[in-house]
Amino acid sequence: MAVPETASTYFRKGFGLKAEVQDSLVSDYSGRLVDLLRARDFQLAAGGVTVQIAREFGFCYGVERAVEYAYQTRTKFPDRRIFLAGEIIHNPHVNDKLRDMGINFLRPGTNGFDFTAVASSDVVIVPAFGVTIGDFETLRAMGVVVVDTTCGSVLNVWKRVDSYARDGFTALIHGKYHHEETRATASQVSKYPGGRYLVVRDMIEARMVCDYIEGRGDRGLLLERLARGASPDFDPDRDLARVGVANQTTMLARESLAIADAVAQAMERARGAEYRARNFRTFDTICSATQDRQDAVEALLQEPLDVMLVVGGYNSSNTISLAAICAARVRTYHIEDAECLDVDRRTIRHRPIGSHSDVEVADWLPAGSVRVGITAGASTPNNKIGETVARVFATRGVVVAESA
Numbered sequence: 001m002a003v004p005e006t007a008s009t010y011f012r013k014g015f016g017l018k019a020e021v022q023d024s025l026v027s028d029y030s031g032r033l034v035d036l037l038r039a040r041d042f043q044l045a046a047g048g049v050t051v052q053i054a055r056e057f058g059f060c061y062g063v064e065r066a067v068e069y070a071y072q073t074r075t076k077f078p079d080r081r082i083f084l085a086g087e088i089i090h091n092p093h094v095n096d097k098l099r100d101m102g103i104n105f106l107r108p109g110t111n112g113f114d115f116t117a118v119a120s121s122d123v124v125i126v127p128a129f130g131v132t133i134g135d136f137e138t139l140r141a142m143g144v145v146v147v148d149t150t151c152g153s154v155l156n157v158w159k160r161v162d163s164y165a166r167d168g169f170t171a172l173i174h175g176k177y178h179h180e181e182t183r184a185t186a187s188q189v190s191k192y193p194g195g196r197y198l199v200v201r202d203m204i205e206a207r208m209v210c211d212y213i214e215g216r217g218d219r220g221l222l223l224e225r226l227a228r229g230a231s232p233d234f235d236p237d238r239d240l241a242r243v244g245v246a247n248q249t250t251m252l253a254r255e256s257l258a259i260a261d262a263v264a265q266a267m268e269r270a271r272g273a274e275y276r277a278r279n280f281r282t283f284d285t286i287c288s289a290t291q292d293r294q295d296a297v298e299a300l301l302q303e304p305l306d307v308m309l310v311v312g313g314y315n316s317s318n319t320i321s322l323a324a325i326c327a328a329r330v331r332t333y334h335i336e337d338a339e340c341l342d343v344d345r346r347t348i349r350h351r352p353i354g355s356h357s358d359v360e361v362a363d364w365l366p367a368g369s370v371r372v373g374i375t376a377g378a379s380t381p382n383n384k385i386g387e388t389v390a391r392v393f394a395t396r397g398v399v400v401a402e403s404a
């Protein structure tokens with residue numbers, strides 16, 4: 001735990017107000033069509049369109065908990081100013097709901113969040129991704145009430161990285177260096193003098209590291225490409241001698257495993273099996289919710305689908321991972337919500353993998369009998385999934401309403 005727990009200023013288990021906020025949560029996020037899909041073996045068919053949804057999708061346990069605690073915080077402190085360190089999760093609708101409740105969003109800066117607007121009498125919510133050790137220390141020094149919703153699965157990664165740094169291993173993190181969770185995870189090494197980390201986004205970056213371990217790499221190129229995701233004084237000659245692999249919880253599981261394997265093999269080729277046994281560690285830190293959603297979409301892709309819709313925030317890492325799995329197998333559109341489907345114009349606006357802007361596609365729903373697969377990231381509410389299902393059918397002139 002990053003902040004010593006005191007009864008009055010640090011809260012990690014909510015406020016015992018689950019019953020008080022339950023109606024609001026149901027009203028804001030539950031989905032009638034999702035319930036109907038579940039009741040009908042995850043399929044709905046009408047007007048020549050069959051919609052089939054993955055068997056695991058949408059809100060995960062960590063997101064449910066974080067959002068519920070944010071609602072509890074508002075209920076517990078109706079008259080206090082409440083701030084949130086970044087976004088509670090990566091879904092615009094959920095964040096908008098919190099803004100509507102009067103919760104203020106703090107923006108990240110280069111050296112942590114900007115807490116200048118926060119007074120000691122205020123309440124600060126830490127999101128599901130966690131915050132860095134530096135931010136936790138700032139909050140503790142300010143004496144504010146901290147409501148920590150960091151997901152338990154993220155805490156497990158922190159424990160792993162902590163053990164690497166404690167034992168003199170560089171934490172090699174498969175993740176996105178700018179992502180809140182990865183920044184928080186990387187900061188764990190700073191508990192130990194000489195603690196180091198290096199973030200690799202994908203196998204391409206991991207191969208640069210492997211090449212360097214095997215003596216083929218270019219120091220300048222490696223640092224130029226990876227320094228933004230490395231500890232400030234990272235030295236590849238010194239810091240790639242002992243490596244422990246971890247990952248951001250929402251990455252592509254198979255890529256994380258492949259990266260760990262590639263680094264282990266590079267170390268063995270360079271210095272032998274005995275050296276590898278003593279100086280390489282790994283631990284799969286993909287969370288079970290992410291894994292379940294990836295497994296479920298793989299199962300769905302066994303079906304003869306014509307098109308796949310992946311619903312979730314464009315900055316949602318686990319949604320992007322789901323879209324990447326689908327795009328390799330079937331025509332896939334990552335959409336933020338149902339608004340991306342224009343029923344009258346029969347268009348879809350989507351975010352292609354790796355792109356930072358949207359693309360509009362005409363006549364996205366093929367004519368004739370068609371099967372549409374759907375999944376959604378761990379931060380996507382059920383009502384937003386249901387609204388998407390309704391618009392898919394509406395594109396064929398079939399009315400199925402999300403709201404009663």
Ligand code: SF4
Pocket residue numbers: 060061062063128151152153154249250287288289290318378
């Ligand atoms: S995706 Fe995994 S790590 Fe992230 S909040 Fe959900 S359960 Fe926790």
